[in-house]
Amino acid sequence: MPAPSPASEPSSHLLVPFASASDPGARAALPQLHLPQLTALLAEWNLVYTDTGDDHTLSPPHERALAQASGVVRGDGCPFDDGQIPWAAAESTRPTEPQAWFTPCHFQVGMEQVTLLPGEQLDLSEAHSRALFEALAPYCAEDGITLTFVSPTRWHAQGEPLRGLACASLDRVAGRSVEAWMAESTANPAGAQLLKRLQSEAQMLFYTHPVHDAREAARLLPVNGFWVSGAGAFLKAPALPAAPTVSDALRRPALQADWAAWSLAWTTLDQHDIAAWRARAKRGEPLTLTLCGERTAQRWTNTHAGSALARLGRRISHLLGTPPAWKTLETL
Structure with a gap:
C-alpha cells in the first residue's frame, strides 16, 4: 500500500x-x-x-x-482482483508497465511454520540493505526485472514477469505464517514460478553474504529473503x-x-x-x-x-x- x-x-x-x-x-x-x-x-x-x-x-x-x-481501478473501470492492486505502479510515472515492491525480510523457521518479519522490524540499516540489494539486482536483471533501491525496507521492481501476479499484502503476512499467503497466479504462472526461484536464490545469496555475519555478530536478525507485494500494472494510465x-x-x-x-x-x-x-x-x-x-x-x-x-x-x-x-x- x-x-x-x-x-x-x-x-x-x-x-x-x-x-x-x-x-x-x-x-x-x-x-x-x-x-x-x-x-x-x-x-x-x-x-x-x-x-x-x-x-x-x-x-x-x-x-x-x-x-x-x-x-485505483483497472482501465475498464472495474476493481482489481484480490491480490492484484498494483500499488507500485500507482506511484510510478509509467503505471501501465508491470511493477512491484520487494521487501527485504527475515523468515523465521519454527517447528511447524515459517513466520515473516518485515524489514521495518529488523533494525535494517541503509548500508546493510544496499549491500544485499546490490547483490540481488544482477540476478533479477537476468530474469528481466530491474531493481531500484528506494529505502532500506523497500525496493522497487519493474519487468514483464510482474504482470498479472496475485500477491498477499505485506500487511497480511507480517508476523504470520507465510504458507497461507503463498498464492499461485493463474494469470501469470510463469512469472510466479520465476519469482519463487528468485526468492530461493536470494535465500542462499543472503546467507553467504558478509552482511549475514555482520548482523549475527551484532545480534540482529539476518535478512534471508524478500517478499513481493503490490505487483501488476494498469490497463491505461489512471487519473487518480x-x-x-x-x-x-x-x-x-x-x-x-x-x-x-x-x-x-x-x-x-x-x-x-x-x-x-x-x-x-x-x-x-x-x-x-x-x-x-x-x-x-x-x-x-x-x-x-x-x-x-x-x-x-x-x-x-x-x-x-x-x-x-x-x-x-x-x-x-
Missing part, C-alpha cells in the same frame, strides 16, 4: 487501517477501549458503505478501501483523485501483536484525529471516515441520509442509549 501523499488542502476522508483485528489478544482488548469521540461520531454520522470479506483475502480491507477511494488521509497509528502495534500499545494508540487517535474530525463536521464540512479491520471496511459520512436500516439503528440507539464504539469495531 502506498504512503499517503501530502495534500495542499485538508483531506475530507480519514481512513483507519487496523481499527480491529482477529487476534484473540485484540478481541480481548476491544471491550476495554474507551473511545468517547468515536462513539459519538458513529452515533451522529451515517453508515453508507460496507465491504465484507474474510481475513484470508490477499488484499486486506484497508487496501481495498484505499484503492476505491483513490481511483486526491487520496484519503491514512492513519498509520495502529499499524505497527497491530502487526507486532502488541495490544497494549494498540489500545493506547487508539486512545490517542480518538483524542486527536477523531475529535478533530467531529469538530470539522460541526463546522459544516462534508467528511468521510472509513474504519478497517481484517475482514470488513465500513464507511461513514456526515453528508448523506444513509440506508433505512442505518436510520432505524440510530433511532433504536437513541432509545436504548448509544452503544460504545468497540461494539462496532468488533464487527470489522
Whole structure:
C-alpha cells in the first residue's frame, strides 16, 4: 500500500487501517477501549458503505478501501482482483508497465511454520540493505526485472514477469505464517514460478553474504529473503483523485501483536484525529471516515441520509442509549 501523499488542502476522508483485528489478544482488548469521540461520531454520522470479506483475502480491507477511494481501478473501470492492486505502479510515472515492491525480510523457521518479519522490524540499516540489494539486482536483471533501491525496507521492481501476479499484502503476512499467503497466479504462472526461484536464490545469496555475519555478530536478525507485494500494472494510465488521509497509528502495534500499545494508540487517535474530525463536521464540512479491520471496511459520512436500516439503528440507539464504539469495531 502506498504512503499517503501530502495534500495542499485538508483531506475530507480519514481512513483507519487496523481499527480491529482477529487476534484473540485484540478481541480481548476491544471491550476495554474507551473511545468517547468515536462513539459519538458513529452515533451522529451515517453508515453508507460496507465491504465484507474474510481475513484470508490477499488484499486486506484497508487496501481495498484505499484503492476505491483513490481511483485505483483497472482501465475498464472495474476493481482489481484480490491480490492484484498494483500499488507500485500507482506511484510510478509509467503505471501501465508491470511493477512491484520487494521487501527485504527475515523468515523465521519454527517447528511447524515459517513466520515473516518485515524489514521495518529488523533494525535494517541503509548500508546493510544496499549491500544485499546490490547483490540481488544482477540476478533479477537476468530474469528481466530491474531493481531500484528506494529505502532500506523497500525496493522497487519493474519487468514483464510482474504482470498479472496475485500477491498477499505485506500487511497480511507480517508476523504470520507465510504458507497461507503463498498464492499461485493463474494469470501469470510463469512469472510466479520465476519469482519463487528468485526468492530461493536470494535465500542462499543472503546467507553467504558478509552482511549475514555482520548482523549475527551484532545480534540482529539476518535478512534471508524478500517478499513481493503490490505487483501488476494498469490497463491505461489512471487519473487518480486526491487520496484519503491514512492513519498509520495502529499499524505497527497491530502487526507486532502488541495490544497494549494498540489500545493506547487508539486512545490517542480518538483524542486527536477523531475529535478533530467531529469538530470539522460541526463546522459544516462534508467528511468521510472509513474504519478497517481484517475482514470488513465500513464507511461513514456526515453528508448523506444513509440506508433505512442505518436510520432505524440510530433511532433504536437513541432509545436504548448509544452503544460504545468497540461494539462496532468488533464487527470489522
